[in-house]
Amino acid sequence: MNIGIVCYPTFGGSGVVATELAKVLAAKGHKIHVLSYAKPARLETLDSNIFYHEVAINAYPLFEYPPYALALATQMVNLIEYEQLDLLHVHYALPHATSAYLAKQIMADKGINVPVVTTLHGTDITLVGSDPSYKHVVEFSINKSDGVTAVSEYLKQETFDRFDISSDIKVIPNFIDLDRFQKSNKSHFKKAICPEDEKVIVHVSNFRKVKRVPEVVSIFNRVLKQGIKAKLLLVGDGPDRQKAEQQCRDLGICEHVRFLGKLEQVEEVLSIADLFLIPSGSETFGLAALEAMSCSVPVISSDIGGLPEVNIQGETGFLCALDDIDCMAKHAVEILSNEKLHATMSKNARAQAERFNQDVVVNEYEQYYKEVSEQLQEKTAVSKA
Structure with missing residues (x-):
C-alpha cells in the first residue's frame, strides 16, 4: 500500500x-x-x-x-x-x-x-x-x-x-521492538556509574508536571534511607528538570542522582537498570514502562489510565495509588532487596512485553x-x- x-x-x-x-x-x-x-x-x-x-x-x-x-x-x-x-x-x-x-x-x-x-x-x-x-x-x-x-x-x-x-x-x-529493547551486557557502563555495585533505578519521561519527576526523587530518597545502595538515572528533559535538580540539592542526594538528558539509545540505560519508576498522573498506555519491561526491568507505577494493562500487579512489578510515594518506596525496597523476587519479576516483565511484539x-x-x-x-x- x-x-x-x-x-x-x-x-x-x-x-x-x-x-x-x-x-x-x-x-x-x-x-x-x-x-x-x-x-x-x-x-x-x-x-x-x-x-x-x-x-x-x-x-x-x-x-x-x-x-x-x-x-x-x-x-x-x-x-x-x-x-x-x-x-x-x-x-x-x-x-x-x-x-x-x-x-x-x-x-x-x-x-x-x-x-x-x-x-x-x-x-x-x-x-x-x-x-x-x-x-x-x-x-x-x-x-x-x-x-x-x-x-x-x-x-x-x-x-x-x-x-x-x-x-x-x-x-x-x-x-515494542523486542530485538532492540532487550537486556544486553553493559557491565562496563554500569561499573562506571556504580563503582560500589549499587542498584540502578531509572525514570524516562519528558519531565512535564504530569510525569511527577519530583515524586521519583522523593521515592528514591526513601529507598536510600532504608539502607539500599542505589543510583537514580533520570532520562529526558522538560519543565520540571530544574525543580527536580533543586530537590536533589535540598535532600543532599545529588551524588546519587544523574540527569542524562534526552537519549536516543535509551535501551542502553535500561540494560543496566534494576528497577523502573513511573508514578505518572496520566498515562493512557505507558510506552516507557513497556520499553523497560522489554529489557527485563520490573516496574513500579501508579495505577491510573492504561498502566494496569501493561504493568501487572505482583507479576511484572507493583501498582500503587496516585501520589502514594510511601507505597512505591516500600515496593522498591522489596524488589531491590529480594534477589529471588527481582529475578521472577524481571522474567515476567520480558514475557509481558513479548505480548506487544x-x-x-x-x-x-x-x-x-x-x-x-x-x-x-x-x-x-x-x-x-
Missing part, C-alpha cells in the same frame, strides 16, 4: 509510535509518506520506502498564529493527488484528524475518496480534546474518520465517556487498513448506485 502517516515530531508517545509504525511498514514493503512540521525524533534511518514531507508554514503579518492545520491539509491534498495514497493514517486527533477531513472533502470534489484512519493516543482525548475550545471539533473529526483506533481499553472508554462518538473504536495497543501489532494495523478500505469502497459503491 501507499500510506500517508501524520504525526507530531516530538519525543512523546504518539510521535514515537507513528514513526516506529512507519519503519516497520516500510520494511514490509509498503511505501510510507511521513508528514510533520519537523523530522520526527525516531526517523533517523534511511529507507527506500520512507519519504519524509515537511509541512511548510509561511508567516504572514495578518496571522498572529500561522494556520498549521490548513497548511497540513494542503500537504495532505498534494500527497493524495500526486503520490496516489491508498490510505491516510493520522496520529493524534487535533488537528490531524480535522485536517484530514478537510483534505478528504477537497479530494472528493475531484472524484478521489481516500480512507482516513485516526489513532487516539491520550491527551488528545483526556486533556486537549476535552477543552471546551476544541471539544466539538475533536468529536466531529473522530466521527468523520473512516476508522478509529485507541492504544488501550482505558482510552477507548474515556473517548466514549467524554464525547458523543457514533463510530466504533478498535483497540490496537502500542508495540511489533510484528503482531503491525499486522493488526495492516488488517485494519484492509477492513477500512473495503468498507469505504462498499459505501462508495452504494452511494453511486
Whole structure:
C-alpha cells in the first residue's frame, strides 16, 4: 500500500509510535509518506520506502498564529493527488484528524475518496480534546474518520465517556521492538556509574508536571534511607528538570542522582537498570514502562489510565495509588532487596512485553487498513448506485 502517516515530531508517545509504525511498514514493503512540521525524533534511518514531507508554514503579518492545520491539509491534498495514497493514517486527533477531513472533502470534489484512519493516543482525548475550545471539533473529526483506533481499553472508554462518538473504536495497543529493547551486557557502563555495585533505578519521561519527576526523587530518597545502595538515572528533559535538580540539592542526594538528558539509545540505560519508576498522573498506555519491561526491568507505577494493562500487579512489578510515594518506596525496597523476587519479576516483565511484539501489532494495523478500505469502497459503491 501507499500510506500517508501524520504525526507530531516530538519525543512523546504518539510521535514515537507513528514513526516506529512507519519503519516497520516500510520494511514490509509498503511505501510510507511521513508528514510533520519537523523530522520526527525516531526517523533517523534511511529507507527506500520512507519519504519524509515537511509541512511548510509561511508567516504572514495578518496571522498572529500561522494556520498549521490548513497548511497540513494542503500537504495532505498534494500527497493524495500526486503520490496516489491508498490510505491516510493520522496520529493524534487535533488537528490531524480535522485536517484530514478537510483534505478528504477537497479530494472528493475531484472524484478521489481516500480512507482516513485516526489513532487516539491520550491527551488528545483526556486533556486537549476535552477543552471546551476544541471539544466539538475533536468529536466531529473522530466521527468523520473512516476508522478509529485507541492504544488501550482505558482510552477507548474515556473517548466514549467524554464525547458523543457514533463510530466504533478498535483497540490496537502500542508495540515494542523486542530485538532492540532487550537486556544486553553493559557491565562496563554500569561499573562506571556504580563503582560500589549499587542498584540502578531509572525514570524516562519528558519531565512535564504530569510525569511527577519530583515524586521519583522523593521515592528514591526513601529507598536510600532504608539502607539500599542505589543510583537514580533520570532520562529526558522538560519543565520540571530544574525543580527536580533543586530537590536533589535540598535532600543532599545529588551524588546519587544523574540527569542524562534526552537519549536516543535509551535501551542502553535500561540494560543496566534494576528497577523502573513511573508514578505518572496520566498515562493512557505507558510506552516507557513497556520499553523497560522489554529489557527485563520490573516496574513500579501508579495505577491510573492504561498502566494496569501493561504493568501487572505482583507479576511484572507493583501498582500503587496516585501520589502514594510511601507505597512505591516500600515496593522498591522489596524488589531491590529480594534477589529471588527481582529475578521472577524481571522474567515476567520480558514475557509481558513479548505480548506487544511489533510484528503482531503491525499486522493488526495492516488488517485494519484492509477492513477500512473495503468498507469505504462498499459505501462508495452504494452511494453511486
